[in-house]
Amino acid sequence: MLWDALTLQLGYNATLVTLGATMLGVGAGATGTYLYLGKRALVSDAISHATLPGVVLGFMVMVALGGEGRFLPGLMLGAALSAGLGLLAVTGLTTRTRLHEDAAIGAVLSVFFGFGVVLLTVVQVMDAGRQAGLETFLLGATAGMLRDEALTIAAGGAVVLALVRLLHRPMILVAFDPEYAVGQGMRLARVDLAMMGLALAITVTGLKVVGLVLIVALLIIPPVAARFWSERAGHVVMIAGAIGGVAGYLGAAVSATAPDLPTGPLIVLAAFALFVLSLLMAPGRGVLAAALRHLRFQRRVHLRQGLLALAAGQPVYEPLTLRLMRRAGL
Structure with a gap:
């Protein structure tokens, strides 16, 4: 149904x-x-x-x-x-x-x-x-x-x-x-x-x-969720409208199958689900994207420090640095 x-x-x-x-x-x-x-x-x-x-x-x-x-x-x-x-x-x-x-x-x-x-x-x-x-x-x-x-x-x-x-x-x-x-x-x-x-x-x-x-x-x-996807105001307006429309569609559709449930909370829950999705998955400001950027930055720093240690003839003790250098064939 x-x-x-x-x-x-x-x-x-x-x-x-x-x-x-x-x-x-x-x-x-x-x-x-x-x-x-x-x-x-x-x-x-x-x-x-x-x-x-x-x-x-x-x-x-x-x-x-x-x-x-x-x-x-x-x-x-x-x-x-x-x-x-x-x-x-x-x-x-x-x-x-x-x-x-x-x-x-x-x-x-x-x-x-x-x-x-x-x-x-x-x-x-x-x-x-x-x-x-x-x-x-x-x-x-x-x-x-x-x-x-x-x-x-x-x-x-x-x-x-x-x-x-x-x-x-x-x-x-x-x-x-x-x-x-x-x-x-x-x-x-x-x-x-x-x-x-x-x-x-x-x-x-x-x-x-x-x-x-x-x-x-x-x-x-919707605009709070849309803000994770773009830095441009015009794009935020359009994305917020799309998120609001999807939330309204999903909430009203679920409410049609369960008439005893109030429509408003269902629409809001659908909007919140889209907000969580934006919070986690947005490529620019999402949590996962930020974690991946931090991980890539951390690896670049460790590899750079390892190369500097090799150039100076110093031993490398950091396990992550050693692992990254081995992967790079050093």
């Missing part, structure tokens, strides 16, 4: 969900690269946790208006408004007080998430809330996802990816050297707002699949 899921043979709806999760992973990996390179990774955590009150309030408003409370675009709109408010709170606390950004993020994250949990508890005792399934937004779930929901998630990931391509140069400049970007005539506030807006968009888009608790992992793990 797992092979059927990996080869997209579990049915039309399961295929759409898997492809939607893949597109989400590509967009998240590419977007998270700018946050990672700009040392703004914690901002995505604040954004994700700030979405919970918006999701619950969106559900309550739609039910009060006589609509379908689980209408995904309505929930995403509420999440976006709530996350935007949280982002403004972080920015305000950072710019208008003496708080550092990490302290502001911690305060906003905990307050918004706590408020969301209270609202979620209130919804659970409502007649309409008992069947809402809003708890799936915490860890993500693709079981029972409708065709329109999968298409919405895929379209959101594609739009974010297109905007990343359009805004790549200014966001890379601001992430690496804000002062140089200002010298080039760029407005830091606007570029920073665009970067945070993309992080907000991908967070809101991925709530149904990955969940608000773990969406930050899909934003950060």
Whole structure:
């Protein structure tokens, strides 16, 4: 059954969900690269946790208006408004007080998430809330996802990816050297707002699949893994998108074969497996490559010292040096 899921043979709806999760992973990996390179990774955590009150309030408003409370675009709109408010709170606390950004993020994250949990508890005792399934937004779930929901998630990931391509140069400049970007005539506030807006968009888009608790992992793990494979920023963005896409694909496929398992953790575990693979196997910065370089350097040093000892007529006692010299026919 797992092979059927990996080869997209579990049915039309399961295929759409898997492809939607893949597109989400590509967009998240590419977007998270700018946050990672700009040392703004914690901002995505604040954004994700700030979405919970918006999701619950969106559900309550739609039910009060006589609509379908689980209408995904309505929930995403509420999440976006709530996350935007949280982002403004972080920015305000950072710019208008003496708080550092990490302290502001911690305060906003905990307050918004706590408020969301209270609202979620209130919804659970409502007649309409008992069947809402809003708890799936915490860890993500693709079981029972409708065709329109999968298409919405895929379209959101594609739009974010297109905007990343359009805004790549200014966001890379601001992430690496804000002062140089200002010298080039760029407005830091606007570029920073665009970067945070993309992080907000991908967070809101991925709530149904990955969940608000773990969406930050899909934003950060792929670029961290991609950094082992390249020194060029453009290549890191593309590799991070590919890693995020593969993680989304594998996690959604496994989740399709085991509906009781939450999708978000499976996607994150797949991303972590790719990170470990990158950590060990990357040719430039991987652990194994570094160990091989050290071993080759050690052998060159021992052989050089042995040759110097021979030239000076001195005895060689080091076993490794003797072994290497014998192999070299000396």
